């Protein structure tokens with residue numbers, strides 16, 4: 001079989017073209033035949049547009065089955081798929097386009113002019129119902145392209161993960177990364193064509209794009225495709241599903257619905273949570289209401305899924321389980337020396353799941369790997385004596401709000417540039433719904449008057465909504481240690 005990850009999906013589906021693989025919440029059904037022919041025609045369109053192997057295709061589009069098929073087409077063609085969060089605004093897009101230098105951009109109709117002023121790439125549009133100039137163009141294509149031969153280490157996808165310096169880094173994910181992680185998850189979570197996956201996650205992030213789609217498409221499971229997360233609609237579909245993948249916020253929202261009970265999950269075999277820490281309370285409450293112990297797992301853009309609680313063994317709340325087969329995980333001290341079980345340290349990983357480095361940032365890549373080849377995740381945790389991993393914090397001060405990563409530095413840079421702001425510190429405050437709420441602490445310039453509402457309004461024009469602080473506190477001075485570093489722990493205590 002070819003090293004192209006798509007070959008595994010093709011292999012699952014080519015002998016059963018009539019099977020329904022996706023049922024969308026707009027009432028449309030898609031069969032294996034649709035998946036194969038549509039992605040083949042998109043791949044042919046890419047060739048006609050002159051997009052070559054290794055070229056980047058930037059996609060900022062609402063979730064649609066067409067955008068999924070287009071993603072699969074990029075894999076087939078051996079071109080590099082670069083998904084962008086739909087919430088990104090112009091200032092953010094400017095950087096991504098200059099860094100990725102795409103040959104083709106797919107965006108909604110209303111962003112076409114904006115993108116046109118930022119890139120010389122070909123631009124096609126895709127709206128939330130699957131229409132637009134991309135659809136018009138593919139309708140003109142009669143033939144399907146064969147799946148391209150690629151090398152295992154060829155880059156399939158670049159996922160941008162913000163850096164603590166405020167600069168985003170493009171994590172290069174190879175075909176081998178995708179294949180190994182998908183195979184491991186299908187077997188560890190025992191996915192089969194009998195499964196029906198409830199998919200309500202966004203598809204610009206590894207959770208919705210890789211974990212959910214790949215486990216279903218590789219195993220032949222059916223996907224119930226929800227374009228947006230709506231707890232009531234999700235509950236209505238629960239009795240038809242066998243697996244749900246969600247971020248902790250999903251489970252909190254479901255618990256707020258009285259209908260979320262044992263009866264509604266009667267056909268469900270697995271509730272999975274990840275992307276942010278699941279509160280122990282949520283874990284316990286879901287078990288009390290439904291009889292299911294949520295399976296929590298841990299992963300990141302740079303490495304796909306790293307650890308998972310077991311399918312058959314005991315799922316321990318507050319832990320992210322064991323390293324997945326083929327993935328090595330170690331806990332180290334400041335000198336990269338492994339520490340004994342029970343001790344807290346930096347989490348480092350190695351295995352076929354670990355990415356190929358940051359796009360065009362060889363120095364940054366070098367910094368993030370140890371001399372003996374382990375990737376430094378930036379997370380801090382410990383193993384207990386039974387081998388369960390717990391994550392206790394994030395070395396890099398990352399804030400995770402509603403499942404999205406927010407890097408304080410990026411917001412601090414924007415805040416510091418606002419008129420009247422002397423300096424700022426951005427922290428995460430525990431929040432019952434979002435996990436953490438982005439919170440800003442500002443010091444005004446002498447004589448300046450800062451108003452919370454005005455600051456928030458200005459930030460909304462420059463940043464994706466999930467990054468905009470939920471609260472802005474004005475103080476006279478920021479607490480600092482002897483080395484002059486802002487003491488964020490002091491701020492967190494004060495404003496929690």
Ligand code: AMP
Pocket residue numbers: 161206273274275276277278296297298299300301302320377379391394400405
């Ligand atoms: P991303 O690259 O956006 O997927 O974010 C990866 C980061 O999310 C990891 O480095 C962790 O800090 C965090 N994360 C993912 N899953 C979990 C989890 N189950 N518990 C705690 N943190 C998690």
